[in-house]
Amino acid sequence: MAGSTTESLRQLYEELPYPNVPLEASGRNAIDSLYRLSWTTAQYARSRTILPSEGITILNVGCGSGWETLLLAEANPGARLVACDLAPESVRAAERRLRYHGFGEVELYALDLLEVERLGLQFDFISLNDVLYLLDDPVAGLKALKRVLKPDGILRANLHHAYQREVIFRMQEAFQLLGLFELPTPEACRRVREFMASLASDELRAALHWDPKIYSDDGNIRANYLLPGDKGFLIPDLMRMLQEAELGLVCLVDYADWDPALLFKDKALPAWLEAELDKLSPAEQNHLYELICPNHRLIDFWAEHPGSSLVLPWSDEDWLRGRVQLNPILADNAEFRHNFAQAHEKKQEFAMNWPGASRGRLTIPGAQMAWLGSLLQGPTAVASLIEQAAQANQIDLEASQEQVLTYLAGLESFLFVMLDPTPSPDRSEEGTLNSAAKRQLLAG
């Protein structure tokens, strides 16, 4: 086994499999987490193709107590799931959790991620949540995972943010100085509490992010103030690490929350600022965002073999001949379906979001819910939605097309809906515009 950090981590997660979520808890309504762990969503972000998860092979690295593994199983129906962790006790906890939830067929191994090639498998999707930043050499970790990633595969991982978590990193250094990392867990945690209680003021404790309620749990102290190997990164670090590992960035998983446009007033920006912003690459824009507002604990990303995808924006024609569907994470969620159906029936305004995320909140007016409700039936021809919108809202086809394409494009930009631009050959005529109407729209 490599360096002493690896050994400290193995001991920590042997004692305290992470996270400490009750065995019975289900992830079915953790929609934001399911979104992050959905192969179909990641592939759509990467290649704008809708690929079902049935039959794919997924690797969950550093599975901990199996919460992430359970979410992967729930987000990717029909996939073969393999999971590993450094700590055998974490693997046993994961096994218990998966068996409890009826996913007994998941294959689990006590294995260092640097040795994943020993599994003898290639993976469509690799997920490692809250793991990469713990490694002595994250680039070596990325290289090992790249070797088992299929040519069209996607790797999803994250890094702690250097500035958002700066206080915790400082206090880890302080507790190193005070020798707490050398002590057995209960004694080290007791001393952290005593240290915080000894500070001169509540203001100082708050500035160090101390919350006695949260940190009455030793596990939370170990996961933050006493976490061995913890490190912080910025977007340029991520870009450099991917380059060294010969991987390409697809995009940040919550890309919409990293847009510098969110940080400025809606009013027109000074011309020089607008011009400078336009010159920045997507990664530079994300870096600008983190410099101004480091509010994300994690830099969560999807990566691929470099240059393996090329995404062009959809044309109006793609939309008009294509079919659109809800993201399966939403379509398969009973609560979402119920609320969406109600808003559709009553033509009520509906707030689209990934619950738990700030990203992509879109408010759909009731008039648009009148036709969007059809998406609950499954993939639907855009042409049919245009006709439904025209009828429901008593408008002509041209106005209806503009509304439908505007709302669908907005929903698609946050991955709430997905477009399949190729009409299927066996599709019935139902829901397609008659050719005269189509010519009229395309000409318009």
Ligand SMILES: C[S@@+](CC[C@H](N)C(=O)[O-])C[C@H]1O[C@@H](n2cnc3c(N)ncnc32)[C@H](O)[C@@H]1O
């Ligand atoms: C913070 S926990 C995250 C658990 C899980 N991924 C989640 O998000 O719920 C980190 C996990 O990574 C595992 N780990 C750390 N280094 C590893 C390595 N080199 N190989 C495999 N697992 C590792 C630890 O044992 C621990 O279970």
